[in-house]
Amino acid sequence: MERKRCEQCQRILVSIIWGLTLFSVVDGTWMYLGISAVGSSVTTQEDPDSSCTEVPGLVSPQIEVCRKNPESLLCISEGARLGITECQYQFRNERWNCTTNTNYTVFGDVLRKGTRETAFIYAILSAGVVHATTKSCSAGNLTDCSCDMSHYGEHDVEGWKWGGCSDNIQYGLWFSKTFVDAPEVMTHESGRNIRNTMNLHNNEAGRIVAERLMSLKCRCHGVSGSCAVKTCWRSLPIFRDIGDALKDKYELSVPIARRSKRRPRRKGKTKRRQPIKTDDLIYVHKSPNYCRPNEKKGILGTVGRLCNKTSLGSDSCDLLCCGRGYNTQIVTYVSRCHCKFVWCCHVQCKTCQTMIEKHTCK
Structure with a gap:
């Protein structure tokens, strides 16, 4: 009897450890697509499901998105790569210079704390998926979307008309929200916590900044270079503009109270009445000391830096x-x-x- 109880306890302990390990793998690991070659040949495979399950830590809604549209894996990979590369550029002169590693954790233990750096990572990668997906729509690389033709041919009061190939930002926003937010939505279903609230807010902030930086581009038509007729369309900015804007948001990021589970509230009784904007970056924990190396936390320190x-x-x-x-x-x-x-x-x-x-x- 005692032996059976012992074996049962061991099985329970193993399942708990496995569950904790799985949770740590799931946390943010879709970002691994930005530093790996997974999905680079997904469109040529007879069974795209195998590529969708190759990525460690994808939750079931993310795998479902991948299976329904295998080409989207390339967009996610490109979006993650854009976000990671831009993060490293924006923080190239900071004590923490957006260090990454080559395993599925990508940023090591940096994401385990809800710091300002974590807030930027979530926002920039969410914006990266928006940018990559929207551009793929315009290029005709996705079967579920194309250019935004909703206003095509309509005339504006200022004398120009809609034309060209407007970037389909609405599809990019929807896709990013569906895929990037999936792990946080699953956590919400089992009971939202402060990190869940923080991550969802910063994901949305990245998407909002990407949408707000859309610009109107026009081309003139007429005899001898005149601008008798002007055709205009909406276009995404270069990703560097989005990175610059989010870095400014990082510098002004807002600390929030740890008890604000459903809706983020500013830390401190005197500041709680000040509303948090939807495009503000928010964080929970103070940043660690990035001066000294800490291998366990994935911090390299600044020794030897130029x-x-x-x-x-x-x-x-x-x-x-x-x-x-x-x-x-x-x-x-x-x-x-x-x-x-x-x-x-x-x-x-x-x-x-x-x-x-x-x-x-x-």
């Missing part, structure tokens, strides 16, 4: 090196210079040497 001695910004040696000081190295760069064309027919150059100071954090 810094700018004359800068007053985040890339300055004072801020980036966290007060530890920096090393200075004189580097000689050799390059071709004073080039001129010699008849006939070659280019003649001199060799120039440039001495440059290189500063790295201690």
Whole structure:
């Protein structure tokens, strides 16, 4: 009897451990598509279901989206790649420079805390999926959508008419919300927590910023270059514009109270009455110390990072090196210079040497 009880306890313990492991895998792992080759050949496979299940941690609604439209896996992969690349650009001079790894966790343990950095990651990747999906619609790469033709041929009071191929932002927004929000929606069904509220809000903030930056582009038609007729369409901005806007939101991100499970509220009794805008980035926890390496949390520290001695910004040696000081190295760069064309027919150059100071954090 005791032996059976022991075996039963072991089975229960194993199932609990497996459940916790599965939960940690599910948390944000669709982002893995941004650094992997999964899905790159999905459209050529006879059984696209196999590619949809190759990604570790996809929840059932995400797998269903993938199965219904296998080409969408390419959009998700491209959107995640856009978001990760833009994150690394925007934080290239910060103490945390959006470090990623090559396994399914992508950002390591950074996402386990609801910090400002986590808020930016969720927003930029959500916007990335919007951008990639919308562009794929315009390019005709998805069977479920095409250009936005809802106003095609209509005339505006200012004398121009709708034409061209407007980017179908509405489909991109719907697709991003359906896929990216799926893990949070499942958590909501079993009981929403503060991280769930935070993630859903920041996902939506990324989508809102992407939509608001849509612009009107026009082309003139007429005799001798005149603009007698003007055809206009709506177009997405380059993704760098979205990244810049979200980085500004990151700098002004709002701390929220941990008890605000259904609707986010500002932290502090005196600030709770101030409404949180839908495009604000919100966070729960203070950021850790990114100055010192912490392998367990996926923090590399700033030792050896290049810094700018004359800068007053985040890339300055004072801020980036966290007060530890920096090393200075004189580097000689050799390059071709004073080039001129010699008849006939070659280019003649001199060799120039440039001495440059290189500063790295201690």
